[in-house]
Amino acid sequence: MGNPKGPLFPDEVILQILARLPVKSLFRFKSVCKAWCLLPSDGYFVTLFNQVSVKEQTLVAEVSDSSTLICVDNLRGVSEFSLEFLRDRVRIRASCNGLLCCASVPEKGVYYVCNPSTREFRMLPRSRERPVTRFYPDGEATLVGLACDVSKKGFYVVMAGYHRSFGHRPDGSFVCLVFDSESNKWRKFVSALEGCGGFTHMSKNQVVFVNGKLHWLMSGLCYVLALDLEHDVWRKVSLPDEISCGGNRVYLLELDGFLSVIQLSDVWMKIWKMRDYESEVWSVVDSISLRCIKGLVPGIFPICQTGEYVFLATHKQVLVYQRRSKLWKEMFSVKGSYSLPLWFSAHAFRSTIVPCNYAL
Template sequence: MNPRDSHPVSLPIDVTIQILARLPTKSLLRFRSVCKLWREVLSQKQFVDLHFALSSRTRGVAIESPDHAASTPDLRAESGVYYVCNPMTREFRVLPRTRERPFTRSEPEYEATLVGLGFDPATWRIHVAIAGFHRSFGRWPRGGDRRLVCKVFDAATGAWTRFAASMCDEFTCMNRNQSVYAGCSMNWLTHCCRYVSVLDLENMLWGKITLPDEVLATRQGTRFYLLELEGSVSVVQMSRFWMSTWVLKDRAKEEWALVDRVNLRCIDGYAASVFPISQTKDVVFMATQKKILMHDRNSRVWKEVYGVEGNFTYPLWFSAFTFGSTLFPCRQGALGS
């Protein structure tokens, strides 16, 4: 054996980058300690963007345990202080306080009625939006007197922008936190399930997008969920036997397209309580109280990907989240840089 053959062969850096970009995030975090060159390469924006583009083709499912709730979500709030975190890298950044004065009876914590987080992987720009109906002296305003107070955090400026708008919409407890970020806007499904409430983050204006006519005509006795699909706003309509998925094709013209209609008879025992939690063009993730199901849109096959046994009372539809693996730096000072 030639002694020179025992020495490792050095690959071109371009080939090394392509190999590393296809590895899981946890492996890359360990590989940062291999050498200074790898640490530098894995920290560059070009590599992070490449890794995100490749890893975004697959989705993972994270289960938030009540005992370890802080390790999974991307946005958290404690006593008026919000922070954003990357659960894969365990880095986080505390956002500036939304207000300095303490909450009082005449100025309650109205801000958390609506909560939304937006992340643009192309620019690494993060937006956080919180909004709520102002009520003075502990009374809820009625009719046209309702004033929605909004605050938007922009990582580019590092500050909150506050504005108010007149709005009479209602939101269910679940819809308040189910926002979809698309086209530099935050979207929430209203309680009446007739339209989507839209917050334009560029112009700080509220708008509405009416749901498809077919959805409005058949909404009696059905449930609705707002999700993201390939960077667009999507509405999922569920009845006992069918699940219809619509995607917004043209925001200005309010044009929707039917993406898929799935027969739920194969999961008839769960159809009444199953919730869609995420989707791609190929699969849909659904959550019941104790199971996570996956539907393959190409093969039309259902598969159980996670299940809890025993007396588990914390419903998975509240604690299950899907995510795309990313090395996006979320440490203090990294957002928007």
């Protein structure tokens, strides 16, 4: 038989294959030919790549004071990537659809939004709201959120907290600053959120962006606090009736584009999904036995999930639960005498080709 005269696969099939590669591999293959070199900047391919990538979740975690992060992938295992391109010592404050919002450790009030897959970043302009520490007692906002819709241009960064005069208790005014990447400016609005309650480290860490809104779980477990970014309005979203205020281990996550909560008991992990956002209708989509990891349950925290698997972190481990096979697997374990619990620095992450500098 002679050699085929045409290509082995149609162009569309090749694009579908390339869209399922890690971003790092995709950029490495740019040298194959001119057409592949142009792919990361081609609108059709970028849309295709992001549509495929948002269906998968990985877990990223900072395991030391260095700029190296570990990335745990359900299919590819464990890898590392670095934030050294920021040329600053940072910690991750929020993650959304491939972008990270990072705060400078040595210089309070300095924030970056970066895509670690493409190594592109953007330093945010300082807000003119100079008395920032008067309602952020530790020099940072109580809530930091990042919103990025891969089907649209740009992103938003949100910083919010109660206003307090120097040396006084919060006065009930909830101050919110919103950075719009397209205008490259901050806007501010103040809301009266009396009795809003507090936030734990985990509820601040697990901010969820769905339906054009950012969501945080209140520490009292009575409701979810949501910010409508289009109208600058806060909204309280009810939790399932079966989850009472207090006394539960409940965590707010995303599930394939929907708002979700995971409830933990000593022997069960129950996954809820909000099927109707406007009517606030929840339903149970899975109940998972924890008996085979019983010794780890008191210190285990769900970090991210899809319809296929759930990633959880303990003090030193990352576990994955495969929902179809109902199997548990240890994916990563911290070596040495690492002191901080791993879940303190673990975030949901997706690998996308979302740029940071649309408007620049």
